Amino acid sequence: MNNNFFIEYGYELTDIQVQKFDDFYRLLEEWNYKIDITKIVEPEEVYIKHFLDSLLITKSGVIEKNQNIIDIGTGGGFPGIPLKIYNDSLNFVLLDSLKKRINFLDVVVEKLNLDNVVPLHGRAEEAARKEGIRESFDIATSRAVAPMQTLLEYCLPFVKVGGYFIAMKGPNYKEELKISKSAIKLLGGMLDRVIEYELPNNLGKRSLIIIKKIKATPYRFPRSGGKPKSKPLN
Numbered sequence: 001m002n003n004n005f006f007i008e009y010g011y012e013l014t015d016i017q018v019q020k021f022d023d024f025y026r027l028l029e030e031w032n033y034k035i036d037i038t039k040i041v042e043p044e045e046v047y048i049k050h051f052l053d054s055l056l057i058t059k060s061g062v063i064e065k066n067q068n069i070i071d072i073g074t075g076g077g078f079p080g081i082p083l084k085i086y087n088d089s090l091n092f093v094l095l096d097s098l099k100k101r102i103n104f105l106d107v108v109v110e111k112l113n114l115d116n117v118v119p120l121h122g123r124a125e126e127a128a129r130k131e132g133i134r135e136s137f138d139i140a141t142s143r144a145v146a147p148m149q150t151l152l153e154y155c156l157p158f159v160k161v162g163g164y165f166i167a168m169k170g171p172n173y174k175e176e177l178k179i180s181k182s183a184i185k186l187l188g189g190m191l192d193r194v195i196e197y198e199l200p201n202n203l204g205k206r207s208l209i210i211i212k213k214i215k216a217t218p219y220r221f222p223r224s225g226g227k228p229k230s231k232p233l234n
């Protein structure tokens with residue numbers, strides 16, 4: 001895809017950035033056979049459902065220069081890698097519990113020459129208990145990882161007071177959000193707003209659920225033993 005694709009959707013990129021997206025696409029194509037990163041393989045769909053969708057997180061209005069961002073359950077690097085290509089001033093930790101995906105991201109970081117991007121192998125509920133990483137990020141992002149109540153317990157502990165957690169969800173977020181109200185409060189968050197949007201070419205509706213961190217998360221969260229998933233907060 002050339003720059004016209006990005007310009008059409010309001011993202012004007014340099015030739016180097018366009019080349020990085022192209023290189024990322026090729027690496028995805030090459031590694032997908034080995035490690036099953038994504039079911040989406042056709043170029044236009046990859047560019048819209050993965051690259052553009054990741055960039056649309058900038059519409060949240062809370063991403064600023066030089067922030068520290070953790071992308072939880074990043075998989076093949078979404079939304080983290082496209083955001084880094086778009087805004088090189090951002091610093092990323094890309095966390096995933098599958099080692100083979102982290103190995104892939106190590107290659108992406110090297111080949112695309114991305115500074116200040118650290119792929120990290122681990123489970124969110126364990127990493128979030130570690131000093132130096134807990135409550136140390138301006139922003140946490142997560143796409144397609146878990147239902148909202150579980151996701152909140154995975155993600156909010158990483159965010160500094162005053163920062164934001166952005167959950168990238170589909171169009172049917174309302175029920176999930178409704179049953180997550182007490183979890184948001186318990187973990188120190190407050191619903192800031194929800195942004196609904198539609199991908200081009202009828203490729204689907206999406207939403208950004210933006211949670212502001214207003215108080216420190218009590219140290220008992222995230223709970224151990226798989227509880228955020230088996231017994232979600234309610």
Ligand SMILES: C[S@@+](CC[C@H](N)C(=O)[O-])C[C@H]1O[C@@H](n2cnc3c(N)ncnc32)[C@H](O)[C@@H]1O
Pocket residue numbers: 072073074075076077078079095096097098101122123124125142143144145154
């Ligand atoms: C469906 S994939 C989504 C990947 C990527 N965010 C995307 O939108 O394409 C979910 C990813 O979350 C990771 N994951 C699931 N539970 C996790 C946890 N507790 N901690 C860290 N990563 C987790 C999985 O290994 C997987 O790579």
